Amino acid sequence: MPTTARPPTGSSRSLLVVDDDARVRTVVSWQLEAEGYVVREAADGRAAWQGITEHRPDLVVLDLSLPGLGGLDLLRRLREAGDPLPVVVLSGRSGEGDRISGLDLGADDYLVKPFSPGELAARVRSVLRRSGGTGVPRPAPATGLRVDPATREVELDGRPVQLTAKEFDLLAFLVAQPRQVFTRAQLLDQVWSSAPGWQSEATVTEHVHRLRHKLGREHVATVRGVGYRFEP
Template identity: 40%
Template sequence: MTNHILIVEDDQRLCQFLASELQLEGYEVTTAEDGMSALEKVRESSPDLIILDWMLPKISGLDVCLRLRKTGITSPIILLTAKDEIPDRVLGLNSGADDYLTKPFSIEELLARINARLRHLHFPEKSDILQFADLTLNSLTREVFRGKDSIELTAKEFDLLQYFLKHPRQVLTRNQIIEYVWDFDFIGESNIIEVYIRALRLKLETNQSPRLIHTVRGVGYVLKNLV
């Protein structure tokens, strides 16, 4: 089955180049030049993956991400941008993007990230429901509950929690987390994992719920119940 990829890019030369390369790789490709057109084409064609420029006419790539996720569109989104600071990466990922690629980039790296995202798409997890203690995660509906309380998570927070739930009581290193959740290594020393762990803990520990994600100093993190 041929995968369908939507490219949303207002730079016509770059858009044509990407479309040609992806078609050579065997993908079906649709293009859009602005945010409004992107939303329309997603509704019309339901692409398997979306390559989305951050800076777009009419509606920004971030707003496109937010609108798609709010309407239940779960297609993987790779965000393209010249913004390369950590706060920009966090903002992009929290808006619903699954991956983040800074310009200029190599076509080989983009293809590798596309392949990684489509692998997750075509080889779903054996179990759709993951549970630990009073924590429940539904991989299909992307719902999370702590007891009877629903917990709203960003796309990356959900992916991070899902990874912990797949490996309960196992100490996960920073490198393992980055490889699974982000599919690539950040350059240099980044506190991106700490930022997401802190945000996840705040949401999971409301109503004085006991901590489940614990720090293993000098190694990584572990999901375990100390009670």
């Protein structure tokens, strides 16, 4: 049964759950709906492709063993088209080769069945944080700042701003969660996927300094003694 101890966190983001097992779809959907997400389902690859093109979810939970258009083929089709849609693979294939194939094709995470619904929800939250959560442009009207995760473009007062790949990742992560404070260690974990001690927290400080130089100091605020937050 799904766990419901956490308060809803989905903020009406839409997810597509793709699995040919109706029981798995039901358990996953219950868990994610309890987290506050809007969930659609598909039982095969072709229905999943139709759901992606017609409804454009913010993330796909994808089984690999699907009738017709397989999960790996669906993932390959997305990535060959240049589509950055976040995908979390949920598969009964536990072999290292299948895991590597899925990640090499562009899966954002890979979870093996049997699985914990709570862990799946946590991984969905993590992938959405890293990706900015959606391909829809995220304007911040009060500041004139526009961040588009799909095209990785940034505009300030209508003018394009050139950012490095990691500067963009950091900005998109903060913009997706306005006014939420993150420590440098949390940002290293979420943006750099760096384990504790692997990378200096000064890396975060330097990237924040660069963002402020390009965007102005008012967009990324320092919370003294804690970390940083985006000010909408």
